Amino acid sequence: MAAARRELRARPYNEKIKPARQGWKGARGRGGLGLSTTEVMTTMVDLFSAQIFKWGVVHCDPHPGNIFIRRLPSGRAELVLIDHGLYVYMSPTFRRQYSAFWKALMTFDNGTIARVTSEWGIRGADFFASATLLRPYEGGDNSLRDSIRKDLEGKTPAERHYAMQQLMKQSLRDMLADEDKWPKELVFIGRxxxxxxxxxxxxGSPVNRVKMMGEWASRSLFQDKNLPVTQRMTNAWRHLLFKAVMFGTDVAFYFFKLRQWLGLGGGMEDEMERRMRGVAQDYGIELQHDVFEG
Known part of the structure; x- marks a missing residue:
């Protein structure tokens, strides 16, 4: 061993005394466990979507330090979730409301969005929809954003900053219009x-997370055995229509995947962050950190 150490110090690039590359870098020479990131993220998104939309028991601290990824003898990935100290429990009524709200966000059903947010004591549905999706909501009338732009025209930077502070305070008051109705679980689910x-x-955005969550929300509405049979059948038919509508999100997802593969830009989540920064600037907010940094 001492001779090997002396040899390494004298000739650190001598390949003969190093372990074979395939022994520690794997068959593809990348290192790690040789697992598919798509499989890992599919399991992760499915797990937390099931917690939110099906079981109503949600782990609220799923950062990488609380997740182990291990390789099974079959070569498949297994996700192990630890640190179960921060959970939120959703009532059946709230879980169904949240599922209907998420499905409405994906299909631009502004009537359902307005109804559910009203039941939660929330005004400013577009603002809340963007906060929920973690991307700009495209289905609203953009009346708030247009009003802000109009109010800020011709103002100096100092005047714009002061005006935006007042507008943001008012927007938050509107969003929390009735704190007694506002579900506190939304804070932890958003986290x-x-x-x-x-x-x-x-x-690298290996999966279309938003579409997967939307499908779980829609599916949960017809798989819920506590709903009347007629309502479940109606929801099942609507789920088939929903899956057809979601084809458009696949087109966008694979467009960004191709662009990323060609080295022309980031993945879909990177594009969402860029657009969220743009929305924040429209509201007078300058983000000084990564939007999705935990």
Missing amino acids: NMRIVQGNNQYL
Whole structure:
């Protein structure tokens, strides 16, 4: 051993005394466990979507330090979730409301969005929709954003800064119009989704997270055995229509994957972050950190 150490100090690049590359870098020479990031993120998004939309028991701290990834003898990836100290429990009524709200976000069903947010005591549905999706909501009337732009025209930077402070305070008051109705669980569910989005972005956006969550929300509405049979059948038919509508998100996802593969830009989550920065600037907010940094 001492001779090997002396040899390494004298000739650190001598390949003969180093372990074979395939022994520690794997068959593809990348190192790690040789697992598919797509498989890992699919398991992760499916797990937390099931917690939110199906079981109503949500782990609210899924950062990488609380997740182990291990390789099974079959070569498949297994996700081990630890640190179960921060959970939120959703009532059946709130879980169904949240599922309907998420499905409405994906299909631009502004009537359902307005109804659910009203039940939660929230005004400013577009603002809240963007905060939930962690991306700009495209289905609203943009009346708030247009009003802000008009109010800020011709103002100096100092005047714009002061005006935006007042507008943001008012927007938050509107969003929390009735604090007695406002579900406190939304804070913790939002934390879960933000961290999962950051995990997906860090791995290069291997999965279409928003579409997967939307499908879980829609599916849960017809798989819920506590709903009347007629309502479940109606929801099942609507789920088939929903899956057809979601084809458009696949087109966008694979467009960004191709662009990323060609080295022309980032993945879908990177594009969402860029657009969220743009929305924040429209509201007078300058983000000084990564939007999805946990």
